Amino acid sequence: MARKPDGAHPATQNIQLTDPQKWRAFAVCVTVAAITILDLSKVNVALPSIESALGAGSTELQLIVSGYVLTFGLFLVPMGRIGDQRSRRGLFIIGLTVFTLASVACAMAPDTTTLLIARLIQGMAAGTQMPQVLGLIQQLFQGKERARAFGLFGATIGVATAFGPTIGGFLIAIGGATDGWRWIFWMNLPLGLIAIALAIWLLPATRGRSQRKLELDPVGVVLFGVTIVALMLPFLFTTGSPSDNPSRWWFLVIFVLFAGAFYAWERRYAGQGRVPLIPFGLFRISSYRNGTMLQAIYFSALPAMFLLTTLFLQGGLNIEPVFAGMVTIGFALTSAVASWVGGTLVTRYGRIVVVWGLAIVLLCVAALVVTALFSAPEVTPYMMAVALFFGGMGGGLVISPNQTLTLADIPVKQGGLAGSVGQLGQRIGTAVGSAIALALFYATIYRETDTAADIVVYHDAYGYGMIAVAVCIAIALVIAAIDLSSRSKKAAKKAGKKSAKTA
Numbered sequence: 001m002a003r004k005p006d007g008a009h010p011a012t013q014n015i016q017l018t019d020p021q022k023w024r025a026f027a028v029c030v031t032v033a034a035i036t037i038l039d040l041s042k043v044n045v046a047l048p049s050i051e052s053a054l055g056a057g058s059t060e061l062q063l064i065v066s067g068y069v070l071t072f073g074l075f076l077v078p079m080g081r082i083g084d085q086r087s088r089r090g091l092f093i094i095g096l097t098v099f100t101l102a103s104v105a106c107a108m109a110p111d112t113t114t115l116l117i118a119r120l121i122q123g124m125a126a127g128t129q130m131p132q133v134l135g136l137i138q139q140l141f142q143g144k145e146r147a148r149a150f151g152l153f154g155a156t157i158g159v160a161t162a163f164g165p166t167i168g169g170f171l172i173a174i175g176g177a178t179d180g181w182r183w184i185f186w187m188n189l190p191l192g193l194i195a196i197a198l199a200i201w202l203l204p205a206t207r208g209r210s211q212r213k214l215e216l217d218p219v220g221v222v223l224f225g226v227t228i229v230a231l232m233l234p235f236l237f238t239t240g241s242p243s244d245n246p247s248r249w250w251f252l253v254i255f256v257l258f259a260g261a262f263y264a265w266e267r268r269y270a271g272q273g274r275v276p277l278i279p280f281g282l283f284r285i286s287s288y289r290n291g292t293m294l295q296a297i298y299f300s301a302l303p304a305m306f307l308l309t310t311l312f313l314q315g316g317l318n319i320e321p322v323f324a325g326m327v328t329i330g331f332a333l334t335s336a337v338a339s340w341v342g343g344t345l346v347t348r349y350g351r352i353v354v355v356w357g358l359a360i361v362l363l364c365v366a367a368l369v370v371t372a373l374f375s376a377p378e379v380t381p382y383m384m385a386v387a388l389f390f391g392g393m394g395g396g397l398v399i400s401p402n403q404t405l406t407l408a409d410i411p412v413k414q415g416g417l418a419g420s421v422g423q424l425g426q427r428i429g430t431a432v433g434s435a436i437a438l439a440l441f442y443a444t445i446y447r448e449t450d451t452a453a454d455i456v457v458y459h460d461a462y463g464y465g466m467i468a469v470a471v472c473i474a475i476a477l478v479i480a481a482i483d484l485s486s487r488s489k490k491a492a493k494k495a496g497k498k499s500a501k502t503a
Helices: 019-041 044-054 058-085 088-107 112-140 143-186 188-202 218-236 246-271 280-284 286-316 321-326 329-349 352-374 380-396 399-407 412-448 454-502
Strands: none
Touching (some): 019 058, 019 088, 019 188, 019 286, 044 058, 044 286, 058 088, 058 112, 058 218, 058 412, 088 112, 088 143, 088 188, 112 143, 112 412, 143 188, 143 380, 218 412, 246 280, 280 286, 286 321, 286 352, 286 380, 286 399, 321 380, 329 352, 329 380, 380 399, 399 412
């Protein structure tokens, strides 16, 4: 493996490897990213089994899912900062090892408390390894190769997100209703051990012998942590039940106060010539700012769409988890192909690729709602599968092309951090969007259960929940259109200056 010369800062240079070496390292990175993302979605279908086996209450079940998201998000930015300054390879292996051990602890958990603690540690480990994946891709590839790599990365993430419910349902079907949920975590053990071995063997060294001191703003880390927790907690505890405590929304006041304090501190810290936790100057880059907002809002919609569809099929149509999960397979497959194609198209056509992708996904949402409301129950799953099949084509044109555009103007030395902020936006978006959609879904069920038939209740609940999904995708579409317009104006202005010089 090629190593950087002594004294080089590890994140300031691209890694010089042969093409086969680069793509083997890339394969390890995206495989681990897929395992990480799978644990965001496959656990959802296991909640009834966990409830039955461990006697978990609704709040505990919510925390088993959302606690992973919370600690995942908390660790992204600090670990991205450390990875940019030190060894991405080292942090990647540490995060993967802890993730594997925590998965074993989840699988063996004798009670809900143990499971919850293990899930929190899983999230910390996921938040440690994911920034290193994005940073390594930034270092390994340039130009069209980077677009191709992000295309494959997006395809992998899309497949993992969509296949999660299917894999979870399949493992529950094999393991049984009582202990099938343990298989969801046991599967991470062989995958993790293989990935650790491959990472040690194939990932390039990203640490030189630099004597530069690690710069990690401790006050900024604390302020950042409180800010993120205060923002996410009220949404993580929103279930749509009448028993939801309204006082949870006071956390948003704490969020505003600490967000202001964090911003002021970071500005002051940077003004002293130090390296802030988040360099807000990144957001002056319009491509990064717009792309980060777009992916945060898009991920407010996509996981919620899958979750609501699975809940509707299981609760409204009494379909087994494994078959309910299989409805999303078409989306996974077509999004994988479209991500690959989109990674190539975006270098030629730019933001318009993302605009078309979002428009297709919005049509998919509309088709799902119409199908749920008006089709016969016996054909509904098949029609939803068709809608998701075409929707996946649009989804693939969103994630990887947007990732390429978002990081295109970011210096390689800040690739891990910039990617971490984007991933944080996705995790916050997932938590907020899922909470809003689920609150609308369950609030409708609680409100209408005594006045309507079960199938009608679930029809209405699904329709109201999907309104939130549609609104989020529409907002993402507006952001993409604004970015497209801005890019067109800049291109026209640049062409005008060039023609004037020529004249």
